[in-house]
Amino acid sequence: MIYREAGQFKASYEEDQQIFPIKQDRIVMAALVVAAFFVAPFVASEYWLQAVLTPVLVFALAALGLNILTGYAGQLSLGTGAFMAVGAYATYNFLLRLDGLPFLAGLVLGGLSAAAVGVVFGLPSLRIKGFYLAMATLAAQFFIVWALTKFPWFSNYSSSGIISAQRIEILGFAFDTPARKYLLTLAIVSLLALAAKNLARTNTGRSWMAVRDMDVAAEVIGIPLMKTKLLAFAVSSFYCGIAGGLYAYTYLGTVEPDGFGLDLSFKILFMIIIGGMGSVLGAFLGAAFILLLPVGLNVLMHTSVGVLVPATLASNLELIVFGVLIVFFLIVEPHGLTRLWQIGKEKLRLWPFPH
Amino acid sequence: MKLKKAWLTAMAVATVWGAAGSAAQAAEQYIGLPSYRVGSYAAGGTGVFGGWIDYMKLINERDGGVNGVKLVWQECETEYNNARGVECYERLKQHGEQQNVLFAPVSTGITFAVFERVAQDKIPLLSIGIGRSDTADGRVFPWVFPMIATYWSQASAIVGYLGQREGGMDKLKGKKIAVLYLDFAPGKEPFPVLDRLAQKWGFTTEKIAVAMPGNEQQAQWLQIRQMRPDYVILLTYGVSNPTALKTAARTGFPADRIVGWWWAGAEEDVVPAGEAAKGFVAGAFDPAGTDFPVIQDIQKYVYAKGQGDMQDPKRVGSVYYNRGVGHGIIYVEALRLAQEKFGKGKPVTGEQMRWALENLKLDEKRLEAIGAKGLMPTLALSCADHEGSGRVRFQQWDGEKWVPVSDWIEPDRELVRSLVEESAAAYAKEKGITPRDCSKEQ
Structure with missing residues (x-):
């Protein structure tokens, strides 16, 4: 009833090609953005801002980066954590060593460094595919974390390889409270998400998808494989690098190389699998699912069930329930939460008269 | 900002109302425990936090709390993972009306991840046997306590x-x-x-x-x-x-x-x-054994009643367990000291806790009275020295x-201290921190 597109005519190409062709979608999206920018910072408690919303945004950005590479361009990667590490450490070093460098410039330079590293480790993708490429990116994962601990220069000679983020100041305005950090993260993430959505709809995005679906065919119709694949690696690593910078600067504040280990890469891979491959929305849904479900379960276990069973059992139950839920979702909808959302939308369009 | 205040009040009312059911009206002292009971390091996590919780249970059971203030705690599972640890830190920060008074993640990674937040939130960070060695310089790191001994x-x-x-x-x-x-x-x-x-x-x-x-x-x-x-x-x-x-x-x-x-x-x-x-x-810094009187008391007052935290009671008295009891002793002794200065029989705040930790002295006599002689070295902290002992057995x-x-x-x-001061000074310079003047502290 509410979700009807009858009567919405598209009279120009612009109207036909906009991101949200249905009016209701636009309204909901606009309301969501307004709520995120103008309502959340005022009503959410510090806990929500710092420990829930900011990390979800940061991880959504990292998942978006991986989604560009894996979901759109079809190149499986296990090096996401490492590219985030490059972003974080490069941002730190640029800000440390270049006096007076603005924060955003440092962040972008960090992202570009990650992109450069990504291109180098993406070179094998020209020869190898699938699981073998995953192994090659796994090498990136181990190499970069090793290099960051091995060479103390990267962490400014801190004895354990730990870096602690400098203060964030943009045009004299300090981003030091949770609400401000959240707003900064939100602004950067929404900007990059919009860019990703648009990139996927351009020629570049279409050639990525062509390569993903069948690279020989793509080459035959004139898509340069090397350029396309390396561009996917570059853009994806750029996103991951920015996410790494935000992870260090607006979320944790202090990071160590081991924190960017293989576990993190797998976590982000799970986000896009659960959320939905090749979709911007999927990155956000997946990040929220993977990050918040364990937290929710933990709260639940320690308040209700945890009173009845020993704490150790409660903690293990959490993991069991989490695993079962993932299996359940993958059985119900192998294409992820995005697909569930799409099915829901289809149904809503016909409701209440499905026939 | 009005909206935010209203929202916060609503939240506070809701949590207090929720907590009121389980908690009596008597004075209580809250602490948040970021434990880890699953994963590769579960053996350490269950031992240390089990020992700590058992010691608090002993204090509640045997002494009726610290000067009548019952000890209560809330656990949060960190999985020894930094991001989860930060989430736990934020979640445990507030409990009803009380702020967390001590955060001890027993993980070097999580210690690093929160060690700048604690100064803002005024919650002392306890890192016994882990963490950054140069945080022993209390002039640069007033809120961090790498107690007993650093690396x-x-x-x-x-x-x-x-x-x-x-x-x-x-x-x-x-x-x-x-x-x-x-x-x-x-x-x-x-x-x-x-x-x-x-x-x-x-x-x-x-x-x-x-x-x-x-x-x-x-x-x-x-x-x-x-x-x-x-x-x-x-x-x-x-x-x-x-x-x-x-x-x-x-x-x-x-x-x-x-x-x-x-x-x-x-x-x-x-x-x-x-x-x-x-x-x-x-x-x-915490030898194994069940012969210490405090461990005997835990057996008598907690395990005999079937209320122990360890699922395998044989682990009571193991190295990790005794390390947890050591954490508990430091926490309770600091509480005692803070109450003596700021009001007996009343819960303390993070700031008062920090003062107490900094002025904590545990000599042989006191350790013997607790029943923990030989379980941990004697401790004497000061404004400049947040380590307090450095001795290892x-x-x-x-x-x-x-x-x-x-x-x-x-x-x-001499050598360790000069390294600590050198490294802390470099950190202070990088961050633009002016070290505290310890002669002005009371």
């Missing part, structure tokens, strides 16, 4: 112990010592101290890395066999400990010439190695249990 003090104590075994520090001259370390952040933390001591006493060290997680060490031990060192210092954790001992036995290196740090010195580290571990020596595995083989060994204070 640097420990490294110095290990060398001191070797000197004792040789019959004098000057006998170390010309000795060859291999340092086998796990390639993770804390594994390299002791290096600056070892290097300086090697220079000072004239021994040579050879550092050999083991890649994480360290379950394959054949190459490293072959290298050690070729080197023929007099001693091996073992800086490994978790699964790499039994592997090291087993491989050492296979390559014919005697276990009693291997000295481990305290992360290699729990029952869980040696039992899987079986016979190969016999004779292995490791550092400890060594114990040897006889195949069944840990047997103490040394008294508390003092680190080379």
Whole structure:
């Protein structure tokens, strides 16, 4: 009833090609953005801002980066954590060593460094595919974390390889409270998400998808494989690098190389699998699912069930329930939460008269 | 901002209302415990937090709390994961009307991740036997307490112990010592101290890395066999400990010439190695054993009533468990001191807790009164020194249990302290912090 597109005519190409062709979608999206920018910072408690919303945004950005590479361009990667590490450490070093460098410039330079590293480790993708490429990116994962601990220069000679983020100041305005950090993260993430959505709809995005679906065919119709694949690696690593910078600067504040280990890469891979491959929305849904479900379960276990069973059992139950839920979702909808959302939308369009 | 206030009040009302059901109106002292009971380090997490919780239960059960203030706590599962740890830190920060008064993640990674937040939130950070060694300089890090001993003090104590075994520090001259370390952040933390001591006493060290997680060490031990060192210092954790001992036995290196740090010195580290571990020596700031009166009391007041936190009651008195009891003792003693200054029988705040930790003194007499003499070294903290002791004891595995083989060994204070101050000053400079003037503190 509410979700009807009858009567919405598209009279120009612009109207036909906009991101949200249905009016209701636009309204909901606009309301969501307004709520995120103008309502959340005022009503959410510090806990929500710092420990829930900011990390979800940061991880959504990292998942978006991986989604560009894996979901759109079809190149499986296990090096996401490492590219985030490059972003974080490069941002730190640029800000440390270049006096007076603005924060955003440092962040972008960090992202570009990650992109450069990504291109180098993406070179094998020209020869190898699938699981073998995953192994090659796994090498990136181990190499970069090793290099960051091995060479103390990267962490400014801190004895354990730990870096602690400098203060964030943009045009004299300090981003030091949770609400401000959240707003900064939100602004950067929404900007990059919009860019990703648009990139996927351009020629570049279409050639990525062509390569993903069948690279020989793509080459035959004139898509340069090397350029396309390396561009996917570059853009994806750029996103991951920015996410790494935000992870260090607006979320944790202090990071160590081991924190960017293989576990993190797998976590982000799970986000896009659960959320939905090749979709911007999927990155956000997946990040929220993977990050918040364990937290929710933990709260639940320690308040209700945890009173009845020993704490150790409660903690293990959490993991069991989490695993079962993932299996359940993958059985119900192998294409992820995005697909569930799409099915829901289809149904809503016909409701209440499905026939 | 009005909206936010209204929302906060609503939340506060809701939580207080929710908590009111379970909590009586009597005075309570809240603490948030970021425990880890699952994953690769669960043995450590369940032991330490189990011991800590049992000690608080003992205080509630036997003494009716601290001056009548009941101890209450809330757990949060960190999985030894930094991001989860930060989430827990934020979640545990507020509980009803009370703020968290002490945060002790028992994880170097989480300690690093929150150690700048604690100053803003005014919650003391306790990192016993972990974390950054230079945080011992309380002038630059007022909110961080790397109590009992830092990695640097420990490294110095290990060398001191070797000197004792040789019959004098000057006998170390010309000795060859291999340092086998796990390639993770804390594994390299002791290096600056070892290097300086090697220079000072004239021994040579050879550092050999083991890649994480360290379950394959054949190459490293072959290298050690070729080197023929007099001693091996073992800086490994978790699964790499039994592997090291087993491989050492296979390559014919005697276990009693291997000295481990305290992360290699729990029952869980040696039992899987079986016979190969016999004779292995490791550092400890919390020796194992159930003979301490405080452990006996826990058995009597908590476990006899079936309220113990350990699922396997046999682990009571193990190294990790006693480490947890040590955490509990420090927490409760600091509470006592804070109450004495700021009002007996009333819950304290994070700021008052920080003052108490900084002025905490646990001498032999007090430790004996608690029933923990020998369970932990004596402590005396000050504004400048947030470590308080630095002493480490060594114990040897006889195949069944840990047997103490040394008294508390003092680190080379002068050398360690100068390194701490140097490193803390560099940090202060990088961050633009003006160190506190300790003569003005009361």
